[in-house]
Amino acid sequence: MNRPDARWDYRARYEAARMSARLRILEVDGERARYRQDEVAIEEPLEIRLFAWRDGAPVRHRIAVTMRTPGNDFELAAGFLFTEGIINEAPAIERISYCTDPGEPQRQNIVNVELSPHVAFDPERLSRHVYMNSSCGICGKASLESVRAVCQRKPIGNMRLAPELLAVLPEEQRRAQRIFSRTGGLHASALFDADGRLQLLREDVGRHNAMDKLIGSLLLNNRLPASDTIVLVSGRASFELVQKAAMAGVPVLAAVGAPSSLAIELAREFGMTLIGFLRGARFNVYAGAERILRSAHDEGLGS
Known part of the structure; x- marks a missing residue:
């Protein structure tokens, strides 16, 4: 079996170098225009x-x-x-x-x-x-x-999360988005542990591809099911992203954007916690509110 090893890691680094390209573009600012080099995401x-x-x-x-x-x-x-x-x-x-x-x-x-x-x-x-x-x-x-x-797998784990832990995740994700910081053109899926430590991040022009890359890495490294983890996605939370997270046994899926009605329905059906509009200290919990603590002594907000 072709499992990750030194050669596989080298290939991954080589591929990462081709995730963006530099092109000559015309930049227009009001009445001013100039040609300059810009970095764009490869598709x-x-x-x-x-x-x-x-x-x-x-x-x-x-x-x-x-x-x-x-x-x-x-x-x-x-x-x-x-x-x-x-x-x-x-x-x-x-x-x-x-x-x-x-x-x-x-x-x-x-x-x-x-x-x-x-x-x-x-x-x-x-x-x-x-x-x-x-x-x-x-x-x-x-x-x-x-x-x-x-989607036959159900999330595993009884983690409880403090709001202040969730609040710092988007900034942690953004700092780790190396290609996005240069191009502004990539989605990201980031895996955090129960203490909010970043474990893994993958970028791609497609938000579903970024999630598949993340889950594929966990699969090839024998880290599934991903119980007691949090996955944060950079865009909205679609039905398919919830489905993929549930397949991987992820109990908490958070998004900086909005979830769809079907995403909420599936998260509730599989006992997941689904969070949307995670931006600083403010966010909405659409499913699985019992995993969110109001204080260090609280058992959760409940349904």
Whole structure:
């Protein structure tokens, strides 16, 4: 199995260097205009191909194409397969590699995922086929019921969080967004422990890709389920982000933006805490308010 090691870490650093590019642009400020160099986030397609065993031989399946920011591509592929319910543990993956087939024009834009011989794959279970947009949300899902059927894991952990701990998370996330600070064009998903310490952060032009990269890293490092953790996303909280967090066993999902009605419904259904508009000391709790303490001696705000 292609597990993270020194070579894998080196590749991740190499990919991170390609997450942005410098371009010559025209800057206009009122009546003034000048040409200057600007740094922009890179967006390129990534195709995920799955090789599953059938009748003693591997069979290739084109799973999805997503527009993403290059970097942590193996995590993105693994996280996508996990949150789609195609795999449920790291040992299901025998190997992850870039495509090296002769004649392929964009070898580092195609990732091959080889399943272990004992893992069964049913193409009909995949709810998104061939193409997905980097910010597509629930589009392409066969139905609301099919997404719920995939999301079978319930959050684990009885953590209680003080409001003042939550208040500092957005600034911690922003300081760690190295590429965003230079381009202003990337979403982020950040993992914090129960004490508010940043554990992991992933950036991407697509908010769902950033979440898949985060979960893929946890999966490949055998850190799932991610109980007693908090995930903070830089944008709004969509239904799909809640679904992905629930699949990973994350009990608390916070967003600097608004949640959707379906996101709230799913969070309540799976016993998650869902927080929106987290900006400094102010935020709204849309589900799981019992995990939020009013004081150090309080047991929670309750439902």
